[in-house]
Amino acid sequence: MKYAGVLRKMSTELGNPIQYYLDMESDFLVVNQLLNKKIEITFQKYQCLSCGEDKKIFRQGFCYDCFYKMPQAGDWIMRPELSQAHLEIEDRDLEFEKSMQLQPHVVYLANSSNVKVGVTRKAQIPTRWIDQGAHEAIEIVEVPNRYLAGITEVALKEHVSDKTNWRKMLTNEVKDLDLNMEKEKLAQFIPEEVQPYFKDLHSKEVELDFPVLQYPKKIKSLNLDKTQQYSGVLIGIKGQYLIFEDGIVFNVRNYEGYIVELKV
Template identity: 55%
Template sequence: MHLTGQLTKMITEYNSPIQYYLNFNDEIIIINQLLDKKIKIRFDHYKCLGCGLDKVIFAMGYCKECYFTSPYAGDWILRPELSKAHLGKEDRDLSVESQAQLQPHIVYLAISGGVKVGVTRKSQLPYRWIDQGAEYAIKLAETENRYEAGVIESILKKHVSDKTNYRKMLRESVPYIDLSIVKNELKTFIPDQLENYILEDNEIFNFQYPVISYPHKVNSVNLKKVFEFEGILKGVKGQYLLLDNNMVFNVRNHEGFVVDLIL
């Protein structure tokens, strides 16, 4: 089978194991069914998620011009403490920013190659955890908007990482750590004026990924450097495809790339 389409973030379904789907030009491909089968991906051209033009993708699926102008690629996305919609101040488009920022957000702890702290819209759970390849996660706080969550995260990332160590996450199944204990330790750093956002709920979520075997070492594929690659699909974790030749491919990092998928 030979299909051509634009890469976008894989759709996920919270199940055991996680179910993955690729929306490939309105044709849904069930990625789990491709396990232990040979796949080939070949770069064809770019298609910016913003302007739709064949321009080199700069970041987040956007060409350089769109990345620095689109309201869907503002600095507040990666740094929620920079959110300003709660003040009625515009970054790039207040209507877009208000819709995204002025809703309940969750500050969480997750284990994905190590313990990390993160922020996401409440409506994005548990999918945000899955996209990061988390094996365990716990809610730490729930805020009324993105800014408040960002402030809490900024405080806690002085004590725990806010980054995912993707190499550790892809090399092996990580050992269990009781996140409720970590949560109790970290919440002592949250100042009094924010402590009312702390959640008493200590449910720990666990995620099982469709992985037959992990790579012995991690060789990340970049389609700007290697225009095609192939191998037997051995697993899917986070937004990565894991192949038998130690190659790993981050689908989300290649949003906006139009590729040939040969099955």
């Protein structure tokens, strides 16, 4: 079977294990059903997720020009402490920024390669944790806007990492931890204006089960710009990565805006 379309990040559904889906425009693939099967990936061309033109993708599925003008790629996306919609200050498109920033956000701890702090919209839980390949996660605070979440993350990352080691995550070099205990250690560092939003110390950890048949010992990332055709047997899906039998891993999200053909 052959499928073709522009890549977007896989959608997910919480389950045991997590279910992954890939929208290939005219086809909707249940990626879990491709486990233990040989898949061939062929890069065809680019298609910017904004302008739709065949222009080299710069970041987040956008070409260079669109990346620097689209509100979906503003600096506040990666640095939520820069959010200013609550002050009626526009970055690129105030109405869009209000719709995204002025809604409940959660600051959380996730364990994917190590304990890390992160921020996401409440509506994106547990999707955000799944995308990061976290096998366990817990909420720290729930606040009414992105700015408050951002300043909390800035304060906490002085004491805990805000990065995931993707290699450890994909080789499953991860230890189970008591996230409630880690959360209690960090409580004192939460900014004063955010303290009223602190979640109960004994809130429940969420455990996530990924569809991986076997974890590789060594991995190498597939770069579609350098290797435009690849085939291998799929043995796992974790985060937004496809894991292949030969140790090759493919980050679907990194290649949003690439038109590919998949042959199964």
